[in-house]
Amino acid sequence: MATKSKIILLGGGGHCKSCIDVIEQQGKYEIAGILDLPEKIGLKILKYQITGTxxxxxxxxxxxxxxxxxVGQIGTGELRKRLFEKLKKQEVKLPSIISPYAYVSPYAKVGEGTIIMHDVIVNAGAVIGNNCILNSRSLVEYDAVVQDHCHISTGSIVNAGVTIGNNSFLGSGSTTKQFSTVPPYTFVKASSIYKE
Structure with a gap:
């Protein structure tokens, strides 16, 4: 059996639990620790210890x-963006983590540091930026573009040809109209339909 590469997680909240599950199911990485707030050092998230900040x-x-x-994201992804930029200065690797229960077309592109959760579909020609969250059961249709630092929440639908501007949040069960453009830093409410 091949040795797994070690990975450190930044953020020890609820989203971290979901990420741990995807990482374990993917089977490529061994979680070597979690970084969070100083007062959380020593606590465990599932079976993994918070080891630093x-x-x-x-x-x-x-x-x-x-x-x-x-770190989770409700609203803009500014905290996630700051952490991403901090990591880039260290010249570390930010692998994309893709659930084995997701489908990502071989004709789609996925940026670094993006996590694709269980039951997500990313269709042909779609482009997913860096440091994004594609949460459980979300759908990104053909030729759609999700720019950097976005969270496409549970059950959201990004229809064909849609562009989601950077640092945007699509709430659970939301739908974007085909070929529409969602400006950067947009908050789309849960269960809503976004039209230009």
């Missing part, structure tokens, strides 16, 4: 080269 990224990067941002 994001102020110690440089220290952990000397031993582990793979990182994933597991």
């Amino acid at each position: 994001d102020e110690q990224i440089a220290l952990f990067a000397k031993k582990v080269k793979n990182f994933l941002i597991t």
